[in-house]
Amino acid sequence: MRAFILFMLLTVGAASAVRGESGYKIALTDGSPALAVPTMVAHDGVLYVAYRSFNWRRESNQIQVGAYDLKSGKVLLHHALSAPSIHAARASEQLAISQDGKMLAYVEVGSPELLLLLSTGDLGEIRRSILPMSDTGAAFYGFDSKNNLCFTFASNDVLHFLRISPNDLGVSSDTHPTHEIDNLFEGISWEPDSGRFWLPQRFPRGDRQLTEEGLPTGEVLVYKGGYSQSGDAVTLGEDGLLAFYGQTGNGTVVSYQNHRSQLLDLPCVPSSYGKSNDAEIAGVLCTTSPDRLPEQGGLRVQSSEFLLVKTNGPSVIWRHQMLGLGTGNREYFRWASPVVYRFGKKVWVVAPTKKPELAVYEVPLPEDEPTKSKPTIH
Numbered sequence: 001m002r003a004f005i006l007f008m009l010l011t012v013g014a015a016s017a018v019r020g021e022s023g024y025k026i027a028l029t030d031g032s033p034a035l036a037v038p039t040m041v042a043h044d045g046v047l048y049v050a051y052r053s054f055n056w057r058r059e060s061n062q063i064q065v066g067a068y069d070l071k072s073g074k075v076l077l078h079h080a081l082s083a084p085s086i087h088a089a090r091a092s093e094q095l096a097i098s099q100d101g102k103m104l105a106y107v108e109v110g111s112p113e114l115l116l117l118l119s120t121g122d123l124g125e126i127r128r129s130i131l132p133m134s135d136t137g138a139a140f141y142g143f144d145s146k147n148n149l150c151f152t153f154a155s156n157d158v159l160h161f162l163r164i165s166p167n168d169l170g171v172s173s174d175t176h177p178t179h180e181i182d183n184l185f186e187g188i189s190w191e192p193d194s195g196r197f198w199l200p201q202r203f204p205r206g207d208r209q210l211t212e213e214g215l216p217t218g219e220v221l222v223y224k225g226g227y228s229q230s231g232d233a234v235t236l237g238e239d240g241l242l243a244f245y246g247q248t249g250n251g252t253v254v255s256y257q258n259h260r261s262q263l264l265d266l267p268c269v270p271s272s273y274g275k276s277n278d279a280e281i282a283g284v285l286c287t288t289s290p291d292r293l294p295e296q297g298g299l300r301v302q303s304s305e306f307l308l309v310k311t312n313g314p315s316v317i318w319r320h321q322m323l324g325l326g327t328g329n330r331e332y333f334r335w336a337s338p339v340v341y342r343f344g345k346k347v348w349v350v351a352p353t354k355k356p357e358l359a360v361y362e363v364p365l366p367e368d369e370p371t372k373s374k375p376t377i378h
Helices: none
Strands: 017-020 023-027 039-043 046-053 059-069 075-087 094-097 103-108 114-119 125-129 139-143 149-155 158-164 171-175 189-191 196-201 206-211 216-222 234-236 240-247 250-257 260-266 269-272 281-287 290-295 298-301 304-310 315-321 326-328 333-335 339-343 346-352 357-364
Touching: 039 094, 039 339, 039 346, 046 075, 046 094, 059 103, 075 114, 094 139, 103 139, 189 234, 206 240, 216 250, 234 250, 240 281, 250 269, 281 339, 304 346, 315 346, 315 357
Parallel strands: none
Antiparallel strands: 017 023, 023 357, 039 046, 046 059, 059 075, 094 103, 103 114, 114 125, 139 149, 149 158, 158 171, 189 196, 196 206, 206 216, 234 240, 240 250, 240 269, 250 260, 269 281, 281 304, 290 298, 304 315, 326 333, 339 346, 346 357
């Protein structure tokens, strides 16, 4: 099962923060996590959140967006913005912030499509548009170093790397591999700034890195274990990758950096869960007992734990019991993407819950090496 990257905006009118022993919670006014999971991003100590709000008929024509002080949970800004009308559950999408911290981008890939650009200064709308591509396999990768909005999609069995200018939301570049690629639709992991992507391969099992034109770079992650790939791989800078393998309650996290692989064996099936602002740290969902009956197009997870993983090793820094959440339907379903935000010597983990609220955890980084012991699964 591939874990899809999720995308949406941020949130709360009269939000309240309730502190607890392991952090605090942020209540989301008019939130409906069963219909639309909130999406988040953090920058410079501020948490940005966005989600669809619904009426009692399960209809939505608004997106709630807001900004919070990450340390205190205090609401800094909040807006309700108009959006194309939808009915029933909306697949989880993604919220991204430009590298200079001045713009937010909220994207809904499924029909009706929406690309919304906001100012972080006042959460005011800058401009909006529909997407200039097919939604077949479309995924949003956030901003590159030139503030282009970066997408991948497939058209006529061809993979496209699309960049959109924030100035007019027009296409600034559209590249695609000119060399034939096998196993194209098994999932990719793209690094827009380097112009390279990783493609899973079967023989030998693992991932190989290619340029956007389809030429091999020579970087290859080889996995010699017996598990199948269990989730989206995570790029670690220009030439690194964190890949996940698992089957029937056991799995392995493979970290490929500096031309060599390191393994972390786990008593669970790992997958990527959350986008990190630091390549040295990643969020991992460790699943022990999934329910094989379909629920809203996905697999209902009965028991899982969130792991904060140091990618160089790799090793476990912190863990907390957590259920993976997502929204959508049988045809179009995406998993949520928690925030993993390193700021100084601490990491904040912000995750959606089954209630209309966010759970915020403040995790001090250990002074010594993180524990290499296997995580305890509850």
